[in-house]
Amino acid sequence: MSNSAHETGRTVTIRDVAAAAGVSIGTASKALNGVGRMREETRARVMAAAEELEFRPNPLAQGLLAGRTYTVGLVTCDSFGRFSIPVMLGAEDALGAGQVSVFMCDTRDDPIREHHYVERLLARRVEGIIVTGRRTEPRPSIGRDLPVPVVYAMTQSQDESDLSIIPDDEGGGALAARHLLATGRTRVGHVTGPQGFQAARRRAAGLTGVLSEAGLRVAGDVLHGDWSEEWGRQGADILLHAAPDVDAIFCGSDQIARGVAETLRERGRRVPEDVALVGFDNWEPMALGCRTPLTTVDMNLGEIGRAAAAHLLDAIAGEPTRSGVLTVPATLVLRESTRRG
Amino acid sequence: MSNSAHETGRTVTIRDVAAAAGVSIGTASKALNGVGRMREETRARVMAAAEELEFRPNPLAQGLLAGRTYTVGLVTCDSFGRFSIPVMLGAEDALGAGQVSVFMCDTRDDPIREHHYVERLLARRVEGIIVTGRRTEPRPSIGRDLPVPVVYAMTQSQDESDLSIIPDDEGGGALAARHLLATGRTRVGHVTGPQGFQAARRRAAGLTGVLSEAGLRVAGDVLHGDWSEEWGRQGADILLHAAPDVDAIFCGSDQIARGVAETLRERGRRVPEDVALVGFDNWEPMALGCRTPLTTVDMNLGEIGRAAAAHLLDAIAGEPTRSGVLTVPATLVLRESTRRG
DNA sequence: TCCCATCGAGAAAACCTATTCCCACTTTTT
DNA sequence: AAAAAGTGGGAATAGGTTTTCTCGATGGGA
Numbered sequence: 013m014s015n016s017a018h019e020t021g022r023t024v025t026i027r028d029v030a031a032a033a034g035v036s037i038g039t040a041s042k043a044l045n046g047v048g049r050m051r052e053e054t055r056a057r058v059m060a061a062a063e064e065l066e067f068r069p070n071p072l073a074q075g076l077l078a079g080r081t082y083t084v085g086l087v088t089c090d091s092f093g094r095f096s097i098p099v100m101l102g103a104e105d106a107l108g109a110g111q112v113s114v115f116m117c118d119t120r121d122d123p124i125r126e127h128h129y130v131e132r133l134l135a136r137r138v139e140g141i142i143v144t145g146r147r148t149e150p151r152p153s154i155g156r157d158l159p160v161p162v163v164y165a166m167t168q169s170q171d172e173s174d175l176s177i178i179p180d181d182e183g184g185g186a187l188a189a190r191h192l193l194a195t196g197r198t199r200v201g202h203v204t205g206p207q208g209f210q211a212a213r214r215r216a217a218g219l220t221g222v223l224s225e226a227g228l229r230v231a232g233d234v235l236h237g238d239w240s241e242e243w244g245r246q247g248a249d250i251l252l253h254a255a256p257d258v259d260a261i262f263c264g265s266d267q268i269a270r271g272v273a274e275t276l277r278e279r280g281r282r283v284p285e286d287v288a289l290v291g292f293d294n295w296e297p298m299a300l301g302c303r304t305p306l307t308t309v310d311m312n313l314g315e316i317g318r319a320a321a322a323h324l325l326d327a328i329a330g331e332p333t334r335s336g337v338l339t340v341p342a343t344l345v346l347r348e349s350t351r352r353g
Numbered sequence: 354m355s356n357s358a359h360e361t362g363r364t365v366t367i368r369d370v371a372a373a374a375g376v377s378i379g380t381a382s383k384a385l386n387g388v389g390r391m392r393e394e395t396r397a398r399v400m401a402a403a404e405e406l407e408f409r410p411n412p413l414a415q416g417l418l419a420g421r422t423y424t425v426g427l428v429t430c431d432s433f434g435r436f437s438i439p440v441m442l443g444a445e446d447a448l449g450a451g452q453v454s455v456f457m458c459d460t461r462d463d464p465i466r467e468h469h470y471v472e473r474l475l476a477r478r479v480e481g482i483i484v485t486g487r488r489t490e491p492r493p494s495i496g497r498d499l500p501v502p503v504v505y506a507m508t509q510s511q512d513e514s515d516l517s518i519i520p521d522d523e524g525g526g527a528l529a530a531r532h533l534l535a536t537g538r539t540r541v542g543h544v545t546g547p548q549g550f551q552a553a554r555r556r557a558a559g560l561t562g563v564l565s566e567a568g569l570r571v572a573g574d575v576l577h578g579d580w581s582e583e584w585g586r587q588g589a590d591i592l593l594h595a596a597p598d599v600d601a602i603f604c605g606s607d608q609i610a611r612g613v614a615e616t617l618r619e620r621g622r623r624v625p626e627d628v629a630l631v632g633f634d635n636w637e638p639m640a641l642g643c644r645t646p647l648t649t650v651d652m653n654l655g656e657i658g659r660a661a662a663a664h665l666l667d668a669i670a671g672e673p674t675r676s677g678v679l680t681v682p683a684t685l686v687l688r689e690s691t692r693r694g
Numbered sequence: 695t696c697c698c699a700t701c702g703a704g705a706a707a708a709c710c711t712a713t714t715c716c717c718a719c720t721t722t723t724t
Numbered sequence: 725a726a727a728a729a730g731t732g733g734g735a736a737t738a739g740g741t742t743t744t745c746t747c748g749a750t751g752g753g754a
Contacts, residue, residue, distance in 0.1 A: 023478075023500065025739055036705045041741055048742090050703055068476045072413045072422065073739035077710045079364075081413065086457070097438060104459055113477060116427070116457040118445055135409045136454060137364070159364070241642035267638060274644070297608060298638070301582035303615070367712060377733050382713055389714090391731055414711035417738050 024065045032061035044069070075137075084324060085115045085133035087126065087154070089145035089167065094295065095313060096144040099166045102317025103142055110325060112139075123152075130154055140324040143167060144317070147178060149210055161327035165320035166313065168210075168337060177320045177338045179311035181211045184342035185218020188262045188290040188309055191344055193222070195352050197260035197288050199231040203247035203272055204264025207236040212264050215292060219262055231255040239264070244271020252279055259287055260350075266291035266298040266308055273302050273349075289349040305347040316340045365406045373402035385410070416478070425665060426456045426474035428467065428495070430486035430508065435636065436654065437485040440507045443658025444483055451666060453480075464493075471495055481665040484508060485658070488519060490551055502668035506661035507654065509551075514676045518661045520652035522552045525683035526559025529603045529631045529650055532685055534563065536693050538601035538629050540572040544588035544613055545605025548577040553605050556633060560603055572596040580605070585612020593620055600628055601691075607632035607639040607649055614643050614690075630690040646688040657681045 030040035035058060042048030043058035044067075061067075075081045084107060090096040104114055115133060119126040133141060140160050145151065145167035153171035154162060164176040192200050202219055205212040216234045223229060232254035237243035244263065248271065251258060261276075263269035269291035273283055281287045283304040291299055294310035319340055327333055371381035376399060383389030384399035385408075402408075416422045425448060431437040445455055456474060460467040474482060481501050486492065486508035494512035495503060505517040533541050543560055546553040557575045564570060573595035578584035585604065589612065592599060602617075604610035610632035614624055622628045624645040632640055632649035640647040660681055668674055 026741095027739075037740080038706070038742080039704050042704090045741080048704090049701095054703080068472075070417070070739050071477050072417045073710085074741080075710095076411070076413045076417060076712095076739080077741055079710075100457075101459055104457065108458070111473075113456050113473065114458075115454050116441075116445065117449070117455075118442055132452075132454065136412050267642060270642065301608060301611065366710090378712075379714080379734070380732050383732085386713080389732085390729090395731080411711055414738085415713080417711080417740090418713055420738080 023070075024067050026067065026069065028065055029058065029062045029067045032065060033058040081137045081139060082111055083113050083115055083136065083138050084321075084328075085117065085130075085136075085138040085141040087117050087119060087129055087133070087141060087143045089119050089121050089126070089143070089151070094293075095146045095166055098313035099144045099317035099320070102314035102319075103144075103165065103321040104317075105314070106318045106321035106325070112325070126154065130158075134159065139328045142317075142320050142324060143169075144320075147211055149208070150176075161324060161333065163320045163324045163327070165316050173335045175323060175334050175336065175338070177316050177323070177340065179313070179316060180339035180341050181214035181311075182218040182221070183339070184292065184309040184311065185215035185262070186222045187218075187342060187344045188292070189219045189222035191307070191346075191350060192260045192262065192288055192290065193226055193228075195288060195350055198228060199255060199258050200228070200260045200262060201231040201235070201251045201255060201258045202262050202264075203235045203237070203244060203251060203268055205236065205239045205268070212236065215264055231258045237268075239267060241267050241271035241274075244268035244273075245275045246271075248272040248275035248279075252281075260289070261287060262290045262292075264292055266293045266295045266302075266306060269306055269308070269349075270298055270302050273304065273306075277303065284349050284351045291349075294345050299345075299347065302349070304349045307347045307350040308345050310343045310345050312340055312343055364411075365408050367408065367410065369406055370399065370403045370408045373406060374399040422478045422480060423452055424454050424456055424477065424479050425662075425669075426458065426470075426477075426479040426482040428458050428460060428470055428474070428482060428484045430460050430462050430467065430484070430492070435634075436487045436507055439654035440485045440658035440661070443655035443660075444485075444506065444662040445658075446655070447659045447662035447666070453666070467495065471499075475500065480669045483658075483661050483665060484510075485661075488552055490549070491517075502665060502674065504661045504665045504668070506657050509678060516664060516675050517678045518657050518664070519678060519680055520654070520657060521680035521682050522555035522652075523559035523562070524680070525633065525650040525652065526556035526603070527563045528559075528683060528685045529633070530560045530563035532648070532687075532691060533601045533603065533629055533631065534567055534569075536629065536691055539569060540596065540599050541569070541601045541603060542572040542576070542592045542596060542599045543603050543605075544576045544578070544585060544592060544609055546577065546580045546609070553577065556605055572599045578609075580608060582608050582612035582615075585609035585614075586616045587612075589613040589616035589620075593617075593622075601630070602628060603631045603633075605633055607634045607636045607643075607647060610647055610649070610690075611639055611643050614645065614647075618644065625690050625692045631685075632690075635686050640686075640688065643690070645690045648688045648691040649686050651684045651686050653681055653684055 026037050026040050030037040040058050043055045088096045117129040141162045142165055143154055144165045147167050150168040150170045153169045153174055168176040168178055220230055232251045235247045237247050261272055263272055269289055276283055276287055283289050291306045291308035294308045299306040299308050367378050367381050371378040381399050384396040429437045458470040482503045483506055484495055485506045488508050491509040491511045494510045494515055509517040509519055561571055573592045576588045578588050602613055604613055610630055617624055617628055624630050632647040635649045635651035640649045
């Protein structure tokens with residue numbers, strides 16, 4: 013807390029600048045905004061005065077007149093978890109470049125809080141709202157007929173007329189599968205999260221799709237459990253029992269992959285020599301900390317955020333409203349765990 | 354994106370409400386704000402009209418008049434990492450309750466970006482700024498003589514006249530040490546992060562302080578490395594070599610603890626029977642995923658955020674400006690890894 | 695040489711929305 | 725009838741932007 017000017021200094025207005033430059037406020041405004049006609053000398057004098065006084069136009073006054081606020085709301089339902097942060101960063105990136113500021117709120121997954129925050133954002137005259145969250149099943153829309161455009165990022169609205177931007181889970185699964193086939197693996201197992209998660213189902217679909225094109229099936233069938241290391245350990249045991257000759261395991265998350273890796277070590281299977289391992293999320297502390305650094309699928313969360321922000325800005329600018337679900341392609345990050353054995 | 358009203362509807366102003374209720378705008382304002390005197394019937398009519406039209410007073414106009422914006426800026430230098438998020442949550446909690454909204458910006462650790470964002474926040478007339486980041490050595494002040502109060506959370510300003518709120522690392526280290534002594538351990542090792550980090554030095558100081566009170570020293574000396582699992586694995590090996598009879602290891606982070614745990618397993622030492630293990634951060638995916646769930650020190654990051662916000666609100670309200678460094682006590686979270694062996 | 699038209703510079707005023715203070719008018723009370 | 729109380733309108737205000745207006749100078753034509 014700087015124990016400084018902030019108690020004393022009245023903020024400087026265009027009135028002060030005009031007085032200092034010896035012109036009217038209207039002239040001062042025109043000078044500062046580079047419009048209207050006046051002698052170059054006058055314009056320069058106003059500019060100098062503004063500089064001198066550290067004049068900053070009050071955006072409230074500007075917004076009041078222009079009817080715009082250059083702000084958007086960002087509502088997250090993930091308690092700022094691991095997924096929504098990169099999305100937020102990407103969004104901020106795209107918005108910040110356009111001088112748009114971001115009001116942030118966290119709903120703690122509470123619909124009442126959420127409604128309250130949306131009300132507050134609308135009261136503040138945000139020009140648009142981005143809703144982000146960890147992605148499970150599609151969520152209820154935050155409201156029909158809101159007076160501003162809304163984009164869902166890393167979460168999907170149940171309302172088809174909303175625009176949702178989510179990662180391409182199926183493509184990610186396919187990417188992992190093709191990579192494993194390309195490195196000579198043919199007996200690929202899959203340990204992933206709960207069947208209740210769309211993400212888990214889609215990743216599995218991507219995998220099985222590619223395998224069946226190659227005339228293969230998932231070794232030991234798809235194993236659903238929860239998104240934990242513990243399940244990874246158990247799942248690997250189950251898989252080794254059901255398909256002892258497995259030579260690759262694709263995991264639904266990096267956490268699961270860590271658990272799988274641990275069990276593989278204990279059972280004397282080397283990674284990647286005996287079994288190749290692919291994770292999902294590219295959560296670096298997990299993926300890099302793994303005893304054999306993990307090859308993993310990166311969902312490009314930042315890109316999702318950027319795309320959401322870009323669509324929102326388009327909508328604010330009056331572009332025709334898009335709707336439905338857009339996916340952002342995933343990328344494969346290669347590390348030790350799938351080195352050709 | 355709701356393909357709805359947002360292209361058509363002019364926003365409704367108090368003028369519309371006044372017209373609908375058949376009163377002047379001054380009267381409408383008084384009715385809505387519960388001030389002035391008028392017939393109850395008139396007031397009710399205005400309220401009904403406002404309700405009907407979904408009137409929301411324009412906060413820009415209100416702010417312009419009141420000279421207040423009820424907004425604060427939150428500047429983070431952590432690329433929204435794991436540390437600043439809980440801090441932000443806590444801050445938002447305390448601020449949101451007071452109807453204060455939060456402008457978020459991420460500096461990507463770039464001083465130019467940071468300066469730019471601070472300018473933008475000031476232009477938007479925020480009433481205060483919270484600076485948060487991962488905490489290393491004290492950082493440069495974001496600016497002297499800013500027109501608004503500033504509080505640093507989870508990061509420390511080099512300027513002593515600034516107020517910084519950081520976790521009590523030394524207290525956290527002491528907490529861990531006392532717990533280990535209380536469960537009967539006497540040969541306590543310490544594997545932690547780089548010596549360059551104040552946090553690492555303070556945690557070590559807390560540990561050694563308690564140990565020396567009990568007439569003990571750190572087993573195998575304090576081992577500094579980086580904040581990774583890999584270093585945890587190495588550090589544990591070094592420690593087991595230097596002090597083979599070690600019966601407890603306090604680690605500077607949960608990640609390091611995971612590495613340590615892995616080496617202990619490989620060397621045939623059981624946790625907690627042979628060696629007790631304490632981490633730092635209470636980073637749940639790490640601490641719970643560890644083969645023996647980790648006892649760890651929680652820095653109460655949310656509390657740091659809440660405290661920062663509370664101090665900022667006080668300063669905005671005109672309370673005398675505080676300065677210096679305030680610490681928030683840490684808490685010990687007990688899990689399996691220190692069960693009495 | 696004189697008058698009107700034109701143009702340029704900058705002042706003045708309207709406007710955006712909501713609040714607040716003051717005043718005028720009406721109703722009630724003494 | 726006069727004073728007091730109750731109602732509600734009107735205007736000022738906040739800090740900008742934008743449009744309109746005024747004044748002086750200049751130029752062209754008669």
